[in-house]
Amino acid sequence: MATQDVNMEDARGTAHRKLPQEVNILLVLVGIAIVFEILGWVFQGQSFLANIDRLKIMILQVSVVGIIAVGVTQVIISGGIDLSSGSVVGAVAMVSMSFAQSAEYARAVYPALTDMPVIVPILIGLACGAVAGFINGWLIAYTKIPPFIATLGMMVAARGFAKWYTKGQPISFPTESYAMLGRGMTPVYIFIAVAVIFHIAMKYTRYGKFTYAIGANPQAARVSGINVERHIIKLYMVAAMLAALAGIVVAARGQTAQAGMGLMYELDAIAMAVIGGTSLAGGRGSIIGTSIGMVIFGVIISGFTFLRLDAYYQEMIKGVIIVAAVVVDTYRQKKRIKK
Template sequence: MKSQENVANHPAMLGDRVKRAGWKEKLSHLFSRYGIFLIFIGMVVLMSFLSPAFLNVYNLMNVVRQISFIGIVAMGVTMVIITTGIDLSSGSVIALVSVVAASFAHPGEYPLIVPIAIGLAIGVLAGCINGTISAKGNIPPFIATLGMMTAARGLALLYSDGRPIGNLSDSFSFLGRGEILGIPFPIIVFLIMGIISHLLLSKTKFGKYTYAIGGNEQAARICGINVDRYKILIYTYAGLLSAIAGLMLTARVSAGQPSMGQMYELDAIAAAVIGGTSLSGGIGTIPGTMIGALIIGVLNNGLDLLNVSSYWQQILKGAIIVAAVLLDSRKQKKS
């Protein structure tokens, strides 16, 4: 027995165990930091083997263009979730922006800036109301944004009389259908808003306070952070991003529709969660959310190419969301 203990405790054996533990820690750290990117690359490789049409340049461009709308919304939702909040109103805000902006986008009536400015103003106002009710009224974000979800959808139906509003100008349609140097305009906006949102969250006082509020709201108040003010700003920014997505979606389908944006809030939350944003607050990144949105896009497109039923697609998407939340929960317990 003693000889076995001596062998087990031999410096060389101890060194091997330390090395193995070190490699495990390194791999765990690597996957924790870059796992979402590795999963995305793995999905792209898998889909390219399963369907030769997947790696077609036109198809890939179409995937990114389709997911860019949800991706833009998800950036704002990410910031909200980091503060331990939630935004269920994104899809309804998109619908309200859509019908109101479309009514001012007819050919020869108003300059392009008018429907854009009105649409953005509606999104900002809706987000500001969400933030104010949640922060100043001490109402849970779930309830505050659920109320906005219902009210905004009702206003969209009331404004449009439940009908699509068409006959949009060519200049407005460019927002959803145009290209610059062969790149669809929605993709360009998706990348620009991704860069802006990332810089806001990682390089500014706004971002630092966002993480601080999500990490410990009471401690943030004690440190002198105006929590209510920053919550309102965060929800306002989320409303602005929903409005941007709404304007481009309207231009894409060439009509303002009161039914537009249905389930977008859930897809945006899914993209954020899959991208590593913690529902417990204090954790999340914009690049991660963008990759999360792309994962949803690759999944939907790949399954379409494989002729998989849309019902199974919904089931698989739900399973991925639950798996992402379970992984987050395990990380929280370990930490």
């Protein structure tokens, strides 16, 4: 009888066991998609989900910001924040495009000029991102400036650099190999590759374990032997290099670079991470959750456009959604503390 009672208690415990957070977020995505499908038939007389081209465009639109969100997620899990991502996108877009510009348009002045291999502008762009990330990380780790202030300063400085670099003039006409980085579904494939790599890194390597440990309790992480300062610099460098990669892709996709590129991308990336279950208090979140949050974000924006909702209404509702996600996260944190 005692054994039977224990088995019954185990069964009840299993029955009441919570679903993984990613499953809950996925259910939210399904619910939102169903709502837009119903509204589509009611107000537009057509299906929202059946249009494959619309869904492709939606995924393409959010995939570039999704690359940024993967890096931002890691920073938030560590207990930090990065507001400089969008400005890094603009600065790197200008720098990388200047090295990727087709020599055909400059041969009238420099007859011997040839196109640079595509790897050159990519590496230069990533190096610029690494420098920006190192500055962010060093300031936060060693001067103890709050991440909000340090990355806000970089946001302003990087945007100013983007404008100074070509005196505000756009740069166009990239080489064919560089333009290929933004064609078709290539940005989506790049996002998938980035998401898979960092999902594995966060879940199965010391890099991920250190990140979660620092976000949960930086002092305990330091006592356990983790070089917290060095790891923080790594995190901000990774985040800035992923923002740089997004800048390279967005410039290739539009085949032009302008200083204003990436405006507000940092807030969209943070929103994707928070909607995907990443806690602004640190120590909790996942790349899978952020990826689902990215799709939720894309479905909402695409759904509003499908229903022909005015752009300013879309912005207001987007703000409400971000605040609601933060409120839910705060509620979860309080509930966890009480337990």
